[in-house]
Amino acid sequence: MASANVVEKIELGSSGLVVSQQGLGCMGMSAFYGPPKPEEDMIRLIRHAIDSGITFLDTSDMYGPFTNEVLVGKAIKGLREKVxxxxxxxxxxADGKREIRGDPAYVRAACEASLKRLDVDCIDLYYQHRVDTRVPIEVTVGEMKKLVEEGKVKYLGLSEASASTIRRAHAVHPITAVQLEWSLWTRDVEEEIVPTCRELGIGIVAYSPLGRGFFSTGPKLVDGFGEGDFRKFLPRFQPENLQHNANLFERVHEIAARKGCTPSQLALAWVHHQGKDVCPIPGTTKIENLNQNIGALSVTLTSEEMTELEHIASKDAVKGDRYPDMRPTYLASETPALSSWKAE
Structure with a gap:
């Protein structure tokens, strides 16, 4: 049972935000992993998570779009102070086209709309989901800073931002957390972004810590991809790459069997063992999976086991990019100099 595992609190970054050491990614309840799940079931799941000590909830205005924020807002009704x-x-x-925007007017309008959908007075952690490479990061974060000053937002974050973009943003207003994909099959962030966050005292929020479900069931996961599941189009799940990637799952499965835990618990425990400044946010739509994810907190890995896992999860252990188009990621998140914006 979930209650057997104590979910501790950690300070995320150095700005004062305290969260549960594991969060809950809510995206898949409403979008991208097939049809939206029944609202009542998802509200029950979110409330079960909160009762179990998972109080750090992650959503976005683009999930749905918009419907996931409404769902989360309903689920936390009467529980706001716990979350x-x-x-x-x-x-x-909004218009059926994907456009990345970080201009001040959009930042403000998006925040006001999110507050309304979530039905709250203040957002604890407000991220720029993807970096608008047309707008200097100083301009975007400058407007986000105003939202903090106005009491609409408490802490600021970035998602999929490069080390240099993070530095520039942090110089305008303290960045509390950077959200990035980090798991046994996505380790490139360890080179530059994680060290930069640690140098600046920024917390790290790891999304897709289970490889978008890959470490739960391995290659057979693709058999369950239904209508509207965007994982069908991800390079790592294509037949030419999946066969190679199955080797990593098999090795993880072997170590998990030795440890007496599930492969997903082992993969999640590995992320937790990266440090107290790291908070993974696995998503799920099932209470039993949530309980299992909480169980990963009880899996202790020795330094030898960490080394073994990192050896089998080396760079060439995984074939295929994270997305079909890698442009809207930290790899292409540099923004113009602030001086160029002023000159316009």
Whole structure:
């Protein structure tokens, strides 16, 4: 049972935000992983998570779009003081086209709309979901800073931002957390972004810590991809790459069997063992999976086991990019100099 595992609190970054050491990614309840799940079931799941000590909830205005924020808002009704609420702006899907925006007018309008949908007075952690490479990061974060000063937002975050973009943003207003994909099959962030966050005292929020479900069931996961599941189009799940990637799952499965835990618990425990400044936010739509994820907190890995896992999860252990188009990621998140914006 979930209650057997104590979910501790950690300070995320150095700005004072305290969250549960594991969060809950809410995206899949409403979008991208097939049809939206029944609202009542998802509200029950979110409330079960909160009762179990998972109080850090992650959503975004683009999930749905918009419907996931409404769902989370309903789920936390009467429980607001127990929850650390994170949402994001920056990917505009309103007109059926995907546009990344970070201009001040959009930042403000997006925040006001999120507050209304979530039905709250203040957002605990407000992320720029993707970096608008047309707008200097100083301009975007400058407007986000105003939202903090006005009491609409408590802490600021970035998602999929490069080390240099993070530095520039942090110089305008303290960045509390950077959200990035980090798991046994996504480790490139360890080179530059994680060290930069640690140098600046910024917390790290790891999304897709289970490889978008890959470490739960391995290659057979693709058999369950239904209508509207965007994982069908991800390079790592294509037949030419999946066969190679199955080797990593098999090795993780072997170590998990030795440890007496599930492969997903082992993969999640590995992320937790990266440090107290790291908070993974696995998503799920099932209470039993949530309980299992909480169980990963009880899996202790020795330094030898960490080394073994990192050896089998080396760079060439995984074939395929994270997305079909890698442009809207930290790899292409540099923004113009502030001086160029002023000159316009």
């Amino acid at each position: 650390q609420l994170a949402t994001k702006f920056g990917v505009n899907l």
